[in-house]
Amino acid sequence: MYRIVFFIAYCFLSVHCQAQQAPVLSPLTKKYLNEVKQHPGVLPQGYLYRMGQDNNPLLKALVKVRPGCNAADLESQGIRIGTKAGSVWTIQIPPAKLNSLITNQTLAYIQLDEPVHMAMDSVRKLTRTDSVHAGLGALTSSYHGSGVVVGIIDAGFDYLHPVLFDTSNGAYRVKRVWEQQKSGTQPAGFTYGNELTQPQDIWAAGTDMDISHGTHVAGIAAGSGFGTPNRQFMGNAPAADLVLVGITPSPDNWTSTGMSDIIDGMSYIFAYAASVGKAAVVNLSWGCTIGPHDGLSLFSQACDALTGPGKIFVCSAGNNGSNRIHLDKTFSASDTLLQSFVGFNSNLQQRRTWTDVWGDSSKQFCVQLSLFSGGAKIDSTQFFCLDDQLHQAYLVGSNGDTMFATISTSAVEFNGKPRIFMELYSRVTEPVLMTIKSSGGKVHCWNGFVLNTTGYYADFTNGGYPWATPGNTSSTIGDMASTRSALAVGAYNARISYTNVSGGNQSLLGYAVRGFAAPFSSKGPTADGRIKPDISAPGLVIGSSVSSYDSSFMPSGASYASVVHTYFELQNSRTYPFAMLMGTSMSSPAAAGIVALMLEANPGLSPEEVKLALGQSAIRDNFTGNLPAQGNNTWGAGKINAMGAIAGAIALPVTEFEGAGRMISIYPNPANAEFRIEIPEVKGSANISIYNIAGMKIHEVAATGIGPVTVNVGSWPRGLYYVRVTAPGRSTAGSLLLH
Numbered sequence: 216m217y218r219i220v221f222f223i224a225y226c227f228l229s230v231h232c233q234a235q236q237a238p239v240l241s242p243l244t245k246k247y248l249n250e251v252k253q254h255p256g257v258l259p260q261g262y263l264y265r266m267g268q269d270n271n272p273l274l275k276a277l278v279k280v281r282p283g284c285n286a287a288d289l290e291s292q293g294i295r296i297g298t299k300a301g302s303v304w305t306i307q308i309p310p311a312k313l314n315s316l317i318t319n320q321t322l323a324y325i326q327l328d329e330p331v332h333m334a335m336d337s338v339r340k341l342t343r344t345d346s347v348h349a350g351l352g353a354l355t356s357s358y359h360g361s362g363v364v365v366g367i368i369d370a371g372f373d374y375l376h377p378v379l380f381d382t383s384n385g386a387y388r389v390k391r392v393w394e395q396q397k398s399g400t401q402p403a404g405f406t407y408g409n410e411l412t413q414p415q416d417i418w419a420a421g422t423d424m425d426i427s428h429g430t431h432v433a434g435i436a437a438g439s440g441f442g443t444p445n446r447q448f449m450g451n452a453p454a455a456d457l458v459l460v461g462i463t464p465s466p467d468n469w470t471s472t473g474m475s476d477i478i479d480g481m482s483y484i485f486a487y488a489a490s491v492g493k494a495a496v497v498n499l500s501w502g503c504t505i506g507p508h509d510g511l512s513l514f515s516q517a518c519d520a521l522t523g524p525g526k527i528f529v530c531s532a533g534n535n536g537s538n539r540i541h542l543d544k545t546f547s548a549s550d551t552l553l554q555s556f557v558g559f560n561s562n563l564q565q566r567r568t569w570t571d572v573w574g575d576s577s578k579q580f581c582v583q584l585s586l587f588s589g590g591a592k593i594d595s596t597q598f599f600c601l602d603d604q605l606h607q608a609y610l611v612g613s614n615g616d617t618m619f620a621t622i623s624t625s626a627v628e629f630n631g632k633p634r635i636f637m638e639l640y641s642r643v644t645e646p647v648l649m650t651i652k653s654s655g656g657k658v659h660c661w662n663g664f665v666l667n668t669t670g671y672y673a674d675f676t677n678g679g680y681p682w683a684t685p686g687n688t689s690s691t692i693g694d695m696a697s698t699r700s701a702l703a704v705g706a707y708n709a710r711i712s713y714t715n716v717s718g719g720n721q722s723l724l725g726y727a728v729r730g731f732a733a734p735f736s737s738k739g740p741t742a743d744g745r746i747k748p749d750i751s752a753p754g755l756v757i758g759s760s761v762s763s764y765d766s767s768f769m770p771s772g773a774s775y776a777s778v779v780h781t782y783f784e785l786q787n788s789r790t791y792p793f794a795m796l797m798g799t800s801m802s803s804p805a806a807a808g809i810v811a812l813m814l815e816a817n818p819g820l821s822p823e824e825v826k827l828a829l830g831q832s833a834i835r836d837n838f839t840g841n842l843p844a845q846g847n848n849t850w851g852a853g854k855i856n857a858m859g860a861i862a863g864a865i866a867l868p869v870t871e872f873e874g875a876g877r878m879i880s881i882y883p884n885p886a887n888a889e890f891r892i893e894i895p896e897v898k899g900s901a902n903i904s905i906y907n908i909a910g911m912k913i914h915e916v917a918a919t920g921i922g923p924v925t926v927n928v929g930s931w932p933r934g935l936y937y938v939r940v941t942a943p944g945r946s947t948a949g950s951l952l953l954h
Contacts, residue, residue, distance in 0.1 A: 237318050238278070241326035242623035242636035245605040247274075248313065249621075258310060263328040263473040265307055265407055267295075268398065273307035273407075275328040275475045277513040279629055280304055284321035292316075295406040297475065298482040301520030303513050305475035307407065324629045326513050328473025330665040331501045331695075338435065338753045338805050341709055343858035344451045347812055353862045353906040353937035360452025360811040363818070364390070364495040365437040366484030367804070368477055369429030370463035370668075373762035374417045376430055376791055377782060378438030382446060382453055387414045388437070391458045391487050394423050395476055402483060423461035427761035427768060431796055432500050433457065434760035436804035437811065442782030448758050448793050451808025451857070452815075456493070458484045462501075463668055474514045474695070477501070481518070485526045494525035494818035498807035499695070500800035502533045503670070504540060504661045506694030507573050508742040511630035515698035522700040524819045529807040531799035532705045532748040533693040533737030535663075539674035539686030542660040546580075546653040553651040554683045556587070557662060558673030559641065566641040568664045568673060570649065573742065574633040578656030582635050584620055586610050586645040587678070593645065598652065601626040601633045612643025646678055659690065659742050689848065691737040692747045700822040702810065702829075703747045705851055706733040706754025706802035707838070713756065713795050716778045721795070727755055730838035732849050736799055739848030748851040750829045752809075754802030756795040768792045809857045813864040820864055831935045832859025862906070862937045881938060885952040891923035894940060901942040905951070907934070928953055 240248075243262070250259040264272040273295065280302050289296060292312050297305035302323075308316060317325060339345045350357030372392070379389050392411040393402055399409025411417045423429070433450075437457055440449025460480035481497050488495035506512045510519075522528050544553040559566040574580050585595040596608040599622050608620040618641040625634045641647060651658055663672040675686030696703035708729050712722040727734060733755045739747035758779055767774040769792075780793040810825055820828075833853030835842050846852040880893040894901050903924060905914040913931075918924045936951045 236320045238322040238325045239625065239628065240317060241324070242625070242634070243329060244325050244327045245623045246621055246638065247327055248317070249605050251310070263330060265396070266398070267307070267407070272310065274310055274313065275473050276306050276308055277326045277328070277475050277478070277517070278304050278306055278322050279324040279513055279516070281321050281323050288321075297405055297479045298517070298521075300478060300482065300517035303478075303517035303520065305478050324513065328475050329503060329505050330473055330668070331477070331503045338709060338757060339449065339451060341753050342451070342805060342809060342855050344809060344812070346858045347861050352858055352912065353904070353939045354858075355939065358812040358815045358861055360437060360455030360808065360815055362493055363452065363455045363811045363814045364458055364484065364488040364491075364493050365452055365455040365807065365811050366458045366460065366481070366495055366497040367429060367433045367436065368460045368462055368480040368484075368497060368499045369432050369501070370424055370461055371426035371429040371762055371765065372423050372433065372459050372461060373430045373760070373764060373791070374421060375787065375789070376434075376760050376763065377442040377784065378434045378440065378448070378450070378760045379457060380439060380441060382439045382441055382449070384439075384441045388455070389414070389417060389457045389459060392417050392420070392461070393459075393480065393483055394420070394461045395480070396461065396463065397423070404486070405479060405483070422762060422764045424463060425762065425764040425766065427765040427794070428500070428800065429459065429461065430762045431759045431794070432498065432800060432804045433459065435757060435801055436498055436808040438760055442791055443780055443793055448760065448780070450759070451805060452811035455811045458487055460484065478514065478517045478521070481521050481528060485521060488526075494814040494820075496527040496529060496807050496810045496814060498804045499528070499530040500803045502531055502693030502695055503665060504533070504535065504663045504672070504691070504693060505569060505571050507628070507630050507632060507634075508659065508661075508690060508692070508694050508697045509630060510697050510699045510741060510743065510745070512694055513629060514695055518695075518698045519700045522822050524821045525814065527702065527810050527814070527820070527822055527825055528698070528700060529702045529704060529803055529810060530696050531693070531803040532696050532703045533691060534735040534798050535672055535691040536688055536736040536738050537734045538672045538691060539676070539688055540662045540672050541688070541690045542675045542684065542686045543657060543690070544651070544684065545657040546655055548654050551652050551654055553658065555649055555675040555686065556678040556683060557639065557647045557649050558676060560664065560671035560673045563664065563666065563671050568639050568662055568671075570637045570639065570660060570662050572635045572637075572651065572658055572660045574653070574658045575656035576631045578633065578653065580633065580635075580651055580653035580656070580658055582622070582637070583650040584608065584610065584637070584639075585648040585650065586612050586618060586643060587648045588613060588645045592648065596620065599624055599635065601635070610643075612645045614643055616642040618643050618647060648678075648683075662686070689738055690740060690742065692739050692741070693737065696737070696747060697741040702806060702822065702825060703749050703851070704799060704803045704806040705748035705751040705849070706736040706799045707731060707751050707854060708733050708755045709753035710756055713758075713779060715776055716780060717776075719776065721776060723756065730836070733797070736802075736849070746846050746848055746851065749826055750806060750833060750851045750855045751853065752802040752805040752855045754799050754805075755797040757797065757801040757805070758793055758795050759801070761792050761794045763789050763791050768794055806855055809855060809860060812857060812861050816861050817864045824864070828860045828863035829855060832856045832863050863935060881951055885954045886928060887954065888929040889925055889927045890951060891925050892918070892938065892940070893923040894918055901940055904939045904941075906937045906939070
């Protein structure tokens with residue numbers, strides 16, 4: 216057996232230029248440049264392109280700019296600039312211009328787009344959204360998302376589905392559509408895609424592509440439920456306006472979807488909402504495990520810059536909760552090796568995977584790959600250390616065929632940490648052993664591959680050897696979900712069986728137990744130790760709209776068994792299906808719809824305030840167990856509670872009673888043993904009701920005249936409570952904190 220290792224010469228230029236303050240290049244950027252060098256005149260495949268107006272391809276990328284970077288200088292080279300989110304910009308690059316861009320000293324980092332993939336009733340009752348819709352408990356009004364924009368970044372929208380109209384199937388609620396991968400009228404500030412602003416134009420388009428993911432997600436977040444018995448599949452914000460951003464091309468197109476598309480989509484939605492003076496929540500039910508998972512990726516930095524008061528980003532935690540795709544180890548002078556076998560997903564026709572290894576700042580580590588058979592290594596590469604180079608290694612197996620590895624090393628990435636990224640393609644039968652050596656610091660490794668917007672994951676294993684380390688299910692949350700400002704949503708089991716439209720019983724008994732966390736729901740912590748997900752919502756199994764263009768949900772389709780209802784629309788003689796699906800793709804829009812209700816109650820809520828209100832009101836039951844105050848890395852704060860969250864989000868300007876010149880006052884607040892409520896003089900009596908965060912009334916007292924009412928709370932559990940005062944013709948609410 217033998218091994219061949221190539222050192223890529225172009226990287227010498229990169230290293231030399233880095234001393235001149237040239238940008239650091241991401242692993243995929245290095246790999247792309249290497250393929251261009253090896254095959255001049257041939258456009259490398261497997262990367263994310265967009266077709267320009269001249270029908271020539273453009274590379275999609277995120278860049279981190281340095282102070283003084285001039286957009287006009289970049290545009291003069293034919294580079295198109297999209298969103299400017301702080302120091303992170305989305306750009307499109309003519310492939311021939313990439314070589315000159317890598318020496319541009321006004322750029323700190325260049326990252327060719329990394330692909331993302333989809334993270335794929337009783338929801339309103341479980342989340343207590345039905346009580347919010349009815350204005351029950353401590354709420355003085357009902358909330359349905361009116362005056363709020365719900366943005367869905369996804370693929371597979373059925374633009375004429377009845378759930379996108381209002382609850383009477385009258386007014387159309389979709390205000391904007393941006394089909395990023397189609398040509399046409401480009402939205403202001405962007406140089407690609409097709410924007411649709413008029414209902415007739417949106418209806419004429421029909422769909423962005425014939426899948427159902429986006430239709431199902433939009434229905435959960437903000438569907439009207441029209442077309443189902445008693446609005447059974449109504450979403451959580453059925454009165455909200457909708458903006459739909461389609462990010463995926465048709466399956467026969469050779470382009471794909473990446474993170475810059477999502478940043479542009481988020482920017483587009485927030486800009487539209489601002490133009491009409493409304494708050495907005497954006498949902499993304501896609502993800503990827505590639506990245507540092509510390510909230511400092513270029514995507515995370517851009518997201519943090521775009522969000523703020525009245526601009527909330529919600530995303531799925533990921534569906535890798537039962538996959539051992541994460542590996543970590545803290546090294547010492549006496550414990551210097553980490554060895555594990557790298558898995559390949561059997562659903563891929565070829566044995567391919569990416570392994571992403573991140574270390575601690577200023578710490579060194581090296582990686583070796585070996586083919587293993589009969590208890591021994593039969594061929595190995597050298598150890599690759601942090602030399603800022605791109606290497607290619609070839610190992611030969613017992614069948615005479617080859618395992619190919621492309622290995623990119625970086626001593627300092629955009630977050631100040633070292634990284635080794637490997638793309639493996641094995642045509643041999645022997646397992647691949649990864650060995651990492653270091654004398655100090657900690658490494659995190661993630662394993663997975665994305666092809667045509669589908670994620671393929673496989674475990675790290677010990678191969679049955681005691682000296683090897685298996686992977687774990689910790690820190691399996693997606694890199695985008697690790698963003699600090701993002702509300703990352705895990706999933707729990709809403710139901711485990713249902714009857715489909717054919718009368719057949721579909722059951723997940725044996726896989727899941729109702730009420731518990733869904734087995735697939737990805738777990739935290741982040742690499743920097745923060746708890747994720749932030750909250751959990753129903754994700755298995757969830758009924759919602761699916762696309763009438765999707766043949767898989769038609770009677771002869773592969774997914775027809777999950778269809779639970781159909782509605783025939785007389786006006787266009789079209790049948791619209793509703794189906795049960797599962798994933799954090801479903802739990803994320805359930806939470807996004809509830810955030811829309813919170814924004815209706817208080818349009819200025821910041822991401823931090825949304826998380827605080829959700830965390831303080833989260834449901835903790837026998838299924839979540841006794842969670843610590845800060846939550847845990849399976850559930851986050853617990854199960855989402857719309858009733859408590861909206862009550863906590865209500866701004867508290869106190870309302871005057873009719874005929875009185877004074878307002879109610881609650882003091883001391885926070886309180887310990889007792890508090891007082893002072894109310895104005897009213898005709899007759901005022902009724903004071905106090906509710907806990909679950910929306911249950913726990914105390915009630917009547918009061919007359921002017922003067923404080925004292926309530927003894929010494930024995931009450933500490934936490935947040937809501938106070939509602941009603942009198943003839945008027946009512947108002949406030950909050951009380953016991954500590």
